[in-house]
Amino acid sequence: MSNIIIVFNAGSSSLKFTVFQITDKTVIQKMIKGRIEYDADTFHFFVHDENDQLIDQTTQSQQSTNSLQYLLNWLAEHEEGRHNIIGIGHRIVHGGANFLAPTQITPAILMQLEALTPFAPLHQPQTLAPVRTIASYQPKLPQIACFDTAFHRTMPDIARLLPLPRQYAQKGVIRYGFHGLSYDYLTQRLNQIDPQLAKGRTILAHLGSGASLCALKEGKSVETTMGFSALDGLMMGSRCGMIDPGVLLYMLREEKADWDTLVNTLYHQSGLLGVSGVSSDMRALREHLQHEGDPGLRTSIEQALALSSYRIVEEIGALAAIMGGLDGLVFTAGIGEHDAQLRQDVCQALEWLGLKLDVQANMQHASIITHADSSIRVRVEPTHEELVICQNVLPFVQDRL
Numbered sequence: 087m088s089n090i091i092i093v094f095n096a097g098s099s100s101l102k103f104t105v106f107q108i109t110d111k112t113v114i115q116k117m118i119k120g121r122i123e124y125d126a127d128t129f130h131f132f133v134h135d136e137n138d139q140l141i142d143q144t145t146q147s148q149q150s151t152n153s154l155q156y157l158l159n160w161l162a163e164h165e166e167g168r169h170n171i172i173g174i175g176h177r178i179v180h181g182g183a184n185f186l187a188p189t190q191i192t193p194a195i196l197m198q199l200e201a202l203t204p205f206a207p208l209h210q211p212q213t214l215a216p217v218r219t220i221a222s223y224q225p226k227l228p229q230i231a232c233f234d235t236a237f238h239r240t241m242p243d244i245a246r247l248l249p250l251p252r253q254y255a256q257k258g259v260i261r262y263g264f265h266g267l268s269y270d271y272l273t274q275r276l277n278q279i280d281p282q283l284a285k286g287r288t289i290l291a292h293l294g295s296g297a298s299l300c301a302l303k304e305g306k307s308v309e310t311t312m313g314f315s316a317l318d319g320l321m322m323g324s325r326c327g328m329i330d331p332g333v334l335l336y337m338l339r340e341e342k343a344d345w346d347t348l349v350n351t352l353y354h355q356s357g358l359l360g361v362s363g364v365s366s367d368m369r370a371l372r373e374h375l376q377h378e379g380d381p382g383l384r385t386s387i388e389q390a391l392a393l394s395s396y397r398i399v400e401e402i403g404a405l406a407a408i409m410g411g412l413d414g415l416v417f418t419a420g421i422g423e424h425d426a427q428l429r430q431d432v433c434q435a436l437e438w439l440g441l442k443l444d445v446q447a448n449m450q451h452a453s454i455i456t457h458a459d460s461s462i463r464v465r466v467e468p469t470h471e472e473l474v475i476c477q478n479v480l481p482f483v484q485d486r487l
């Protein structure tokens with residue numbers, strides 16, 4: 087029986103998992119990979135083999151079937167008997183001020199992580215749900231928490247502070263930053279393929295359903311666009327990103343908005359979805375635009391797309407200023423890896439910085455999409471948060487190998 091580590095990556099719009107086979111104490115090999123995606127009333131479950139071939143798929147009603155339980159049953163049926171599960175790794179969105187490195191989850195640690203829910207009310211419960219369920223039926227199985235916030239522990243104090251009365255900082259209301267597992271992977275990858283960018287002034291652009299930028303200077307995060315919450319910074323699929331806090335005051339006072347209304351508006355009804363009125367999904371918007379006959383709707387979709395790249399350009403300018411210049415830009419995650427048009431819109435707006443986009447290479451999703459004489463090298467690189475999590479689990483389970 088081979089030894090395996092199962093990694094869970096729970097995001098805002100999906101729950102992904104990857105099964106890694108561990109040989110020789112260190113060698114990691116991906117075996118299968120799957121995900122659950124949520125619709126209004128249903129969830130879709132997909133599993134791919136190591137060659138990315140679809141091996142199982144179903145759609146179920148969320149009312150009659152618990153999606154997490156479905157996934158755990160599937161894993162028990164397909165993996166448990168055949169392999170020796172030596173550990174589980176989890177992406178945990180918020181580590182607060184204290185969790186700065188991967189940590190084995192005990193009942194006491196789980197309580198501490200649950201206590202961070204007010205800092206990430208939408209993500210933390212989702213990332214902790216698989217932990218709790220697995221602990222209830224396999225309490226001895228090592229479960230390791232890997233934190234999205236930890237990569238940004240190198241941010242200077244000044245970048246962490248919010249210009250609010252001091253008492254808020256004392257309560258933990260400071261800037262943390264997210265998507266750190268993705269940035270960790272990209273930094274490792276740059277060290278292998280492009281040490282110049284790994285050591286230089288590089289912006290990592292994680293553009294998925296949630297989106298953020300990280301200013302990487304000499305291999306360390308010095309600033310990022312998400313701050314206290316995963317609501318800050320760039321415009322996202324259905325999240326607004328940075329907005330004037332006066333808008334919240336307006337909603338509270340003029341619309342008598344309550345907590346649920348604010349959460350729903352800012353997290354679920356804004357961003358690409360809110361501005362387009364059509365979809366939070368970039369691919370769906372691009373497709374819509376090709377067939378949309380209604381001029382009003384076309385304008386809304388075009389504005390949503392334009393605002394999305396406008397905000398990215400704006401924040402790239404800010405991060406470049408913080409680093410005192412820019413040597414590289416790396417696009418990753420669903421949109422960053424696949425949406426050539428958005429990359430083109432962003433890169434062409436940065437021509438004044440000496441960035442020279444190779445339009446052809448960009449259309450082909452090449453690894454480097456700028457010309458050799460561009461002052462900023464732009465790369466497209468798939469992210470692999472699950473691999474980083476698996477690497478982080480390994481030191482905790484050496485005695486089980």
Ligand SMILES: Nc1ncnc2c1ncn2[C@@H]1O[C@H](COP(=O)(O)OP(=O)(O)O)[C@@H](O)[C@H]1O
Pocket residue numbers: 097098099100293294295296323366367368369370372419420421424425
């Ligand atoms: N081929 C594509 N072209 C444009 N956008 C794409 C493509 N493939 C995926 N995306 C977009 O990527 C986003 C999802 O990114 P992903 O990193 O998978 O999200 P998450 O991990 O946050 O759930 C969606 O907006 C989706 O439309």
Ligand SMILES: CC(=O)OP(=O)(O)O
Pocket residue numbers: 096097098099179209234264265294295296297316
């Ligand atoms: C932190 C965050 O925004 O995560 P996701 O992109 O998975 O929503």
Ligand SMILES: [Mg+2]
Pocket residue numbers: 097294295296
């Ligand atoms: Mg994600």
